[in-house]
Amino acid sequence: MTERLLSEGFEGPRHRMIAIALMIGAVVSFSLLDSTAKYLVMGGLPVPEVVWIRFTAHAVFTCLVLWPIATVSPFRTKKPFHQILRSLFMFGATALNFFALRYLQLDETVAIFFLGPLIVAGLAGPILGEWVGWRRLTAILIGFVGVLIVIRPGLGGVHWAASLTLVATFSLALYSIWTRYLAHYDPAEVTQFYSPLAGVVLAMPFALMAWETPQDPFTWLLLASLGLWGGGGHWLLILAHRRTQAPVLAPFIYVGLISNTIIGYAVFGDIPTWWTLAGGAVVILSGLYLIWRERHSGETKSHLASDSAADTSEH
Numbered sequence: 001m002t003e004r005l006l007s008e009g010f011e012g013p014r015h016r017m018i019a020i021a022l023m024i025g026a027v028v029s030f031s032l033l034d035s036t037a038k039y040l041v042m043g044g045l046p047v048p049e050v051v052w053i054r055f056t057a058h059a060v061f062t063c064l065v066l067w068p069i070a071t072v073s074p075f076r077t078k079k080p081f082h083q084i085l086r087s088l089f090m091f092g093a094t095a096l097n098f099f100a101l102r103y104l105q106l107d108e109t110v111a112i113f114f115l116g117p118l119i120v121a122g123l124a125g126p127i128l129g130e131w132v133g134w135r136r137l138t139a140i141l142i143g144f145v146g147v148l149i150v151i152r153p154g155l156g157g158v159h160w161a162a163s164l165t166l167v168a169t170f171s172l173a174l175y176s177i178w179t180r181y182l183a184h185y186d187p188a189e190v191t192q193f194y195s196p197l198a199g200v201v202l203a204m205p206f207a208l209m210a211w212e213t214p215q216d217p218f219t220w221l222l223l224a225s226l227g228l229w230g231g232g233g234h235w236l237l238i239l240a241h242r243r244t245q246a247p248v249l250a251p252f253i254y255v256g257l258i259s260n261t262i263i264g265y266a267v268f269g270d271i272p273t274w275w276t277l278a279g280g281a282v283v284i285l286s287g288l289y290l291i292w293r294e295r296h297s298g299e300t301k302s303h304l305a306s307d308s309a310a311d312t313s314e315h
Contacts, residue, residue, distance in 0.1 A: 019243035029233030031259035038101040052207035055199030057227025074193035087198035089175035096168035103161040106264040112165040117250035119173035146282030180246040254283040
């Protein structure tokens with residue numbers, strides 16, 4: 001698996017910065033997805049119903065928005081098993097998190113999800129051949145310290161639903177790794193098409209058994225928006241992973257602490273504590289360092305390449 005990845009190389013610093021911007025856009029979209037799902041579930045809709053509509057709306061988004069501009073058949077994949085496996089990882093992460101959101105605040109769930117970059121950093125090496133340097137690993141660990149400041153383990157009781165989010169975090173990390181892997185084999189349109197399939201199929205019987213028909217247009221509008229936030233967010237995620245390595249992108253999931261805190265306050269009245277603000281500041285600083293590191297690394301490589309070319313021309 002790793003030989004193919006290592007032989008193809010990676011894009012330059014400009015593409016890495018574009019990828020980081022796409023990743024941040026995806027994370028904000030997922031914050032909107034989680035907040036919408038929490039609002040619907042807290043409003044009385046069954047979780048299986050919300051999960052199924054989320055994936056079905058994602059599939060509709062793909063058909064309406066992306067298929068008209070697709071340059072290849074969305075059914076034609078070189079890695080059908082891996083596409084289905086990736087879709088299962090996505091379904092597991094989403095379903096478990098939606099159940100957890102019934103009991104946890106947005107900032108609580110996203111804080112647990114911040115374990116994801118460490119999992120990605122640990123697994124991307126043996127699976128993808130994308131090993132993390134000590135500087136980036138240090139920045140990731142510092143960002144995780146910010147997360148620990150937010151959740152303060154050992155200083156209070158943890159709701160049992162946090163275990164659901166923990167399992168969802170592992171599933172999401174594997175989903176991110178497989179997204180990067182498939183970027184070397186299938187076009188983005190194909191990967192986007194396969195993303196919601198497991199959720200559409202597996203969640204359907206549970207949704208039908210628990211179905212409650214929404215009674216107002218606003219609820220239907222929110223349900224439809226799940227396709228925009230979910231489908232659009234995963235499209236941005238796919239595009240980001242086509243431009244740079246998974247460990248480079250993984251730390252920017254920390255941006256979700258900021259977006260979830262803002263949305264949680266605006267929609268649910270969840271007031272962030274000083275612990276949340278202090279931890280968020282650490283997370284932001286670690287993210288800014290990672291961005292600076294990518295730009296500095298790219299500029300250094302460009303200078304070395306220019307010097308090498310100059311030396312070659314002199315000889």
